[in-house]
Amino acid sequence: MIETLKNILEGALERLQQQMTTYLPSFLAALTLIFGAYLIATLARWLIYRIFKGLTVDKFLRQSGIAFLVDPSGGLRATRLAAGTVYWFILLSGVLLGLNVFNTDLTTQIIQSFVFLVPKLFVAGLILLSGTWLGQYLGRGMLVWAVNENFPSPRRLAAVVRILIMFVAVVVAADQLDFARSVFLAAFIIFVGGAVLAGSLAIGLGGRKMQRFFEERTEQTGDSERSLWNHL
Amino acid sequence: MDLSLPDEARRAAEVIRRADIVIGIPSYNNARTIGHVVRAANAGLAKYFPQLTAVVINSDGGSTDSTREAVLSACVEDSRLMLLSTPLVAAHRLSFPYHGVPGKGSAFRMVFQMAKQLDAKVCAVVDSDLRSITPEWIDLLIRPVLFAGFDFVAPYYQRHKYDGTITNSIVYPLTRMLYGVSVRQPIGGEFGVSARLIRRYLARQDWETDVARFGIDIWMTTVAIAEEFRVCQSFLGAKLHDAKDPGSDLSAMLEQVVGSVFTLMQEYAPVWQRRTGSTPAELFGFRFDVGLDPIQVNVDRMVQAFRRGCEDLGEIWETTLGKRTFMAVRRLGNSLGESRESFHLDDELWAEVILDFACAYRKHPLARGMILRSLTPLYLARVASFVRDTENLVADEVEEKIEQLCLTFQNLKPSLAARWNGEPVQGGGRRPQRERAAANEMDQTNVEV
Numbered sequence: 001m002i003e004t005l006k007n008i009l010e011g012a013l014e015r016l017q018q019q020m021t022t023y024l025p026s027f028l029a030a031l032t033l034i035f036g037a038y039l040i041a042t043l044a045r046w047l048i049y050r051i052f053k054g055l056t057v058d059k060f061l062r063q064s065g066i067a068f069l070v071d072p073s074g075g076l077r078a079t080r081l082a083a084g085t086v087y088w089f090i091l092l093s094g095v096l097l098g099l100n101v102f103n104t105d106l107t108t109q110i111i112q113s114f115v116f117l118v119p120k121l122f123v124a125g126l127i128l129l130s131g132t133w134l135g136q137y138l139g140r141g142m143l144v145w146a147v148n149e150n151f152p153s154p155r156r157l158a159a160v161v162r163i164l165i166m167f168v169a170v171v172v173a174a175d176q177l178d179f180a181r182s183v184f185l186a187a188f189i190i191f192v193g194g195a196v197l198a199g200s201l202a203i204g205l206g207g208r209k210m211q212r213f214f215e216e217r218t219e220q221t222g223d224s225e226r227s228l229w230n231h232l
Numbered sequence: 233m234d235l236s237l238p239d240e241a242r243r244a245a246e247v248i249r250r251a252d253i254v255i256g257i258p259s260y261n262n263a264r265t266i267g268h269v270v271r272a273a274n275a276g277l278a279k280y281f282p283q284l285t286a287v288v289i290n291s292d293g294g295s296t297d298s299t300r301e302a303v304l305s306a307c308v309e310d311s312r313l314m315l316l317s318t319p320l321v322a323a324h325r326l327s328f329p330y331h332g333v334p335g336k337g338s339a340f341r342m343v344f345q346m347a348k349q350l351d352a353k354v355c356a357v358v359d360s361d362l363r364s365i366t367p368e369w370i371d372l373l374i375r376p377v378l379f380a381g382f383d384f385v386a387p388y389y390q391r392h393k394y395d396g397t398i399t400n401s402i403v404y405p406l407t408r409m410l411y412g413v414s415v416r417q418p419i420g421g422e423f424g425v426s427a428r429l430i431r432r433y434l435a436r437q438d439w440e441t442d443v444a445r446f447g448i449d450i451w452m453t454t455v456a457i458a459e460e461f462r463v464c465q466s467f468l469g470a471k472l473h474d475a476k477d478p479g480s481d482l483s484a485m486l487e488q489v490v491g492s493v494f495t496l497m498q499e500y501a502p503v504w505q506r507r508t509g510s511t512p513a514e515l516f517g518f519r520f521d522v523g524l525d526p527i528q529v530n531v532d533r534m535v536q537a538f539r540r541g542c543e544d545l546g547e548i549w550e551t552t553l554g555k556r557t558f559m560a561v562r563r564l565g566n567s568l569g570e571s572r573e574s575f576h577l578d579d580e581l582w583a584e585v586i587l588d589f590a591c592a593y594r595k596h597p598l599a600r601g602m603i604l605r606s607l608t609p610l611y612l613a614r615v616a617s618f619v620r621d622t623e624n625l626v627a628d629e630v631e632e633k634i635e636q637l638c639l640t641f642q643n644l645k646p647s648l649a650a651r652w653n654g655e656p657v658q659g660g661g662r663r664p665q666r667e668r669a670a671a672n673e674m675d676q677t678n679v680e681v
Contacts, residue, residue: 137599140548144605147544148483150537154544 023102030098037094045087052079117177124173131169135162167191237345241328245349248324252284253277253374254352255323256343258336259360260293263302265473266360270306270325273358276370277323281378289346290327290360291339299360300327335445340452344430354378355430356385359421364472372466372517373424380516383461385424386415386453388515389471393622393630394527397615398489400634402586403450406493409641411457411500412507415465419449419489422468429461438495446485447492454493458500467517470524486611487604494593494604505649510642534616535575539568541609548606552592557584561610577610577617579640585610586641587648594652 052058057078096114099107139162146154167188174184237245255273259266270288277286290303304327326346332338340357347355356373358365376382399419408414425433433455443451456463497504541549542565550558560581568575585607592603622630650656 137602140599140602143544144483144548144602147540148481148537148605148608150540154540 026101026103030101033098033101034091034094037091037097041087041090041094044090045083048086049079049083052082057082120177124176127173127176128169131166131173135165135169138162138165164195236331237342237349238328238331241326241342241346242349244326244328245346248287248350250285250352251287251324251350252353253281253286253323253378254343254347254350254355255286255288255370256340256347256355256357257288257290257303257360258293258339258343258357259290259295259299259303260334261295261297261299262360263295263297263299265363266290266299267302267306269358269360269362269365270303272362272365272367273370274306274323274325276367279367280371281374286323287346287350287352288323288325289343290325291330291342292327293334293339294329300329303327333440333444335448337439337442337444337448337451340448341434341439341444344425344434347427347430348434351427352430353427354424355427356424357422359473361473362422362471364470366469369422369468372468373422376464376466376516377424377426380464381462382424382464382514383426383429384453384456384463385516386463386465386513387417387420387422387471388465388467388517389417389420390469390520390522390524390627391471392524392527393625393627394529394619395524397618398486398611401582401611401614401618401637402490403493404634405583405638405641406586406590407450407454407457408510408638409645410497410504410507411454412504412510413457413463414510414512414638415453415457415463417465418453420471421449423449423452424466425452426461429456432459432461441495442488442492446488450489450492451496454496454500458496458503464514464516467515467519469520470522472525483605483608486608487601490589490607491593491600491604494590497590498594501652505652508645510638529615529619531616531619534612534619535568538609538613538616539565541565541606541613542568545606545609548602549610551596552603552606553585553588554591557581557588561585564613575613575617576620577613579637580644582614582617583637583641583644585614587644587651590648591651 061078092114096111100111139158142161143154143158145151146157151157171184171188175181255277257266257269257273270290273288277284277288288303290300292300304325306325328342330339330342332341343357344355354374354377356370358369358373373385373387376385396417399417403418404416407418433452436455438451441447453463455461542562546562549561553561564575564577564581589603589607593600596603618633622633625633
């Protein structure tokens with residue numbers, strides 16, 4: 001009995017030792033790689049922060065109006081954003097390299113997916129950013145126009161423009177990432193179809209009301225009064 | 233040889249070879265009125281400058297109502313009607329479509345190119361929809377350049393108190409504050425220009441901007457004042473003109489005119505930051521009172537437009553206006569709920585609004601159009617306040633009000649310069665009414681106006 005127990009224990013210890021000798025160096029190597037990546041990421045973040053500060057990128061974005069359009073509150077700091085992006089990119093690359101040390105099918109698959117995904121993620125991010133910018137820009141343009149033209153519910157109109165553009169951006173980004181392509185495409189078709197139908201119904205049913213609205217507006221700005229608008 | 237001139241214009245210039253005076257008339261579908269303008273120009277040239285050679289050029293934007301035919305067929309007045317002993321000889325009359333961005337600025341460009349080509353000593357430009365133009369206008373626009381050495385003659389009109397509200401509330405006070413020269417109608421539409429100034433205008437590279445459209449008038453005036461050309465004004469009497477295009481849009485006009493002022497403000501920042509106070513440009517012509525077309529205004533509709541602006545444009549104004557100005561505008565908007573009668577956008581708040589917009593325009597180049605268009609409800613609020621303020625006032629008293637506004641703008645110039653240069657604003661923000669009034673009184677005694 002004791003002999004059997006001893007054999008089992010010895011076997012277990014032997015397997016542990018074998019696994020230790022197989023995986024521990026890889027594990028330590030992975031840890032070293034991750035730690036190295038962490039150091040490089042921290043250094044890169046510091047460097048990028050300094051370089052961007054030196055080049056006054058935030059000032060340029062502020063002065064060129066790009067920052068205002070993407071984030072009107074003025075909270076956007078491109079320096080911090082770029083430094084953070086580079087930091088996490090290097091750190092994530094370090095983790096993947098660390099995983100690669102184990103040389104298993106799973107880790108290889110994860111790395112391959114990541115390598116293929118990065119450019120797509122980058123493009124999708126750009127699409128979303130452009131969509132946000134365009135949505136904000138056109139939404140605000142619509143808001144100002146609707147207020148000046150005395151249109152009803154200007155904020156709703158602006159919100160519709162923003163949502164529509166953001167939705168298109170999300171659909172394109174999802175398509176780029178091959179993520180639920182058919183779901184997004186179907187949703188897009190339903191959305192656009194619905195909007196067209198709603199628009200048609202609104203024009204059909206509310207046409208008379210709209211006509212009255214425009215007539216009233218035209219009457220309000222009669223020729224005698226219009227002279228004030230036109231005399232510079 | 234200037235390649236941007238249309239071929240037919242170049243050929244005509246080659247035939248005529250040279251002229252002392254060029255009269256430019258921009259047009260777009262003005263067949264109804266342009267004949268009168270051409271006749272007045274011809275009579276003015278024949279009566280006051282018979283010894284000089286002259287050309288009347290119509291620069292047309294593609295009219296479809298036979299405007300160009302009206303120019304070419306306009307008959308010259310009988311010499312006896314003009315009380316002239318010598319026969320009246322008509323000046324050359326030319327009509328060409330201009331190239332480039334459709335607008336008054338592009339039309340002027342072609343006129344100036346022709347004036348340069350013909351080596352003209354002076355060029356006068358007049359609108360094609362004028363009903364009140366007389367031969368004397370030509371004399372008043374040309375004589376100061378030909379015989380008194382001035383480079384730029386701005387018009388000085390008698391206008392209804394509610395006419396020219398963009399001029400009175402924005403362009404005149406702002407231009408005067410910035411460049412220190414008081415030109416009462418900086419965007420009048422009729423100007424006399426010397427050959428030297430024409431060369432300067434043509435050498436500039438910004439013809440394709442808002443200058444090509446409504447911005448041309450303020451652009452011409454500002455370049456002349458800021459670059460220290462000799463500027464004067466001529467009293468022309470009343471300006472009565474044809475009803476404008478009903479489709480023209482106030483926001484677009486504001487955008488083009490105010491945008492041009494703000495753009496030039498950036499270019500000439502070193503100039504205006506050096507200048508203080510203001511002096512009036514010399515005024516020629518015999519001043520007289522005239523009857524004016526009445527102008528109907530609907531104050532309630534303007535206040536309503538402001539209310540809507542307060543409700544919906546807060547997010548834009550918040551990033552455009554300074555914090556204190558924004559709060560003051562909001563308070564004003566909130567006060568509408570209490571009583572519409574007490575609504576009043578005072579001079580100082582209005583001046584601060586305009587200066588904040590100028591700074592925002594500089595700060596956010598990609599959002600300029602939107603920023604300028606969001607000014608419309610505030611502008612209407614200011615016009616509504618002005619109309620209420622001046623309801624029972626006569627012309628001289630209204631002029632006094634406008635003078636007060638100009639002084640308010642001038643008081644704020646140091647804080648504008650500080651903000652422009654990114655320095656902390658000393659004593660910025662809205663001061664108590666009494667303090668402001670005292671400062672204005674002091675300025676009135678110090679500044680020659």
